[in-house]
Amino acid sequence: MNTPSTLLLVASAMLLGACASSKSGDVYTRDQVRQVQTFRVGTIEQLNAVRIEGTGTQVGTAAGTVVGGIAGSSTGSGKGSDVMRVLGAVVGGVVGAAAEEGYTREDGIEFSILLEDGSHISVVQEKSLNDKAFNIGDKVRVIESGGVVRVTH
Numbered sequence: 001m002n003t004p005s006t007l008l009l010v011a012s013a014m015l016l017g018a019c020a021s022s023k024s025g026d027v028y029t030r031d032q033v034r035q036v037q038t039f040r041v042g043t044i045e046q047l048n049a050v051r052i053e054g055t056g057t058q059v060g061t062a063a064g065t066v067v068g069g070i071a072g073s074s075t076g077s078g079k080g081s082d083v084m085r086v087l088g089a090v091v092g093g094v095v096g097a098a099a100e101e102g103y104t105r106e107d108g109i110e111f112s113i114l115l116e117d118g119s120h121i122s123v124v125q126e127k128s129l130n131d132k133a134f135n136i137g138d139k140v141r142v143i144e145s146g147g148v149v150r151v152t153h
Contacts, residue, residue, distance in 0.1 A: 031146070035146070036145070039144065040116065040141070042113040043113065043138070043140070044111055044134060044136050046111075049107065050107075050108040050109065051108065070088070071088050106127070108124050108127055111125075111134070123142065123150075125151060134151075140153060141153070
């Protein structure tokens, strides 16, 4: 692979990393800071490990298309080079989209919670390395703000 293709591939990976955001219980967006949040108290009845699918934006597809097109254009000559450029762009776009989804995929936890008012809810959030471990029977707070819900100790 030539140097421009390599640089483009590295830049694409960095751009994908910048797009990833956390969905764990201890991460707040800038819009959530200094806003009133309500919470309810409950007890964890069940915990399930889940997989949260990655994002599917056009960033991965576009980056892969550009890298694939550049890589494909450096092979062959004449019409063969044109065919390889198009084929490289198509394959690069598919690979880029798959790479983005895989890179932004996360491990999560599904909480089944019995609230103090007797109702049951289920909340899924990203597993956080900073969280203390959650266990069945733990008392938790279910915090709500602007349609976003999180579970904390």
